[in-house]
Amino acid sequence: MLPSVAPGRPDNPHPGPRRGNDDNAGGFTNGGGFINHRPGDKRTAETLRQHLRQTMGEDHFALLQDSIGDDGFERMQRSMNLSRNPRPLTDTERAVLWRAAAPLLADLAASGMPLPDIRDEAHEERQLSSVSGWVQEPDGVCGQGISVMLDIQPEQQVAQLAEQIQEWATDWQYDPGRPHHWPACPQHPDAPHQLTAEVRDDRAVWTCWQSTQVICPIGELTTPSPRP
DSSP: OOOOOOOOOOSOSSOOSOEEOOTTOOSOEETTEEOOOOTTOTTHHHHHHHHHHHHHOHHHHHHHHHHHHHHHHHHHHHHHHHHHSOEEOOHHHHHHHHHHHHHHHHHHHHTTOOOOEEEOEEOSOOSSSEEEEEEEOTTSSEEEEEEEESSSOHHHHHHHHHHHHHHHHHHHHOBTTBOOOSSBOTTOTTSOOBOEEEEETTEEEEEOTTTOOEEEETTOOOSOOOOO
């Protein structure tokens, strides 16, 4: 794992898909409910069904069951187990993840931003063929999953991961008195907005969505994002 800096931050003001890693309560949250489980427990899938019936109601649960089927519930169960016992990535998976992350880490550093604490371990199982990683929060308890699809080109993987890192950066920068756009568009300092990650001419680039112009390749950001 590459060295990174993860400074303290205020309580998360954006409740969202973050999951705890409390050693005493492995599981997943759903509207505030928590399912405790042990890996390999055959009752976990049925416990999951019962929990969803209670929180969603029978009608909505029936729609979900029809939609995802038994395979979907099994996948949810495996993700629950991974949330409690993350799976280390293979060397091949690790190489894919860090190859996509490297130019984004360079741009974060160029912007004067801290680097995310990226863990090369899977905390969830995704349906599509992809490599999953984890960004650990500074509190050491919560975090958010990131992923890179395997069946796309490397430059597409960089652009895909860029959107996820932007979400992390926006969350970290959140403060009522501070702009929270990363990376900020240098063309519009008076109307700040973040750049958009795209693939053009087989390269992952930062673009301005207003002018549609390419600002720079991802990994070559040189102008720090403005700060108050």
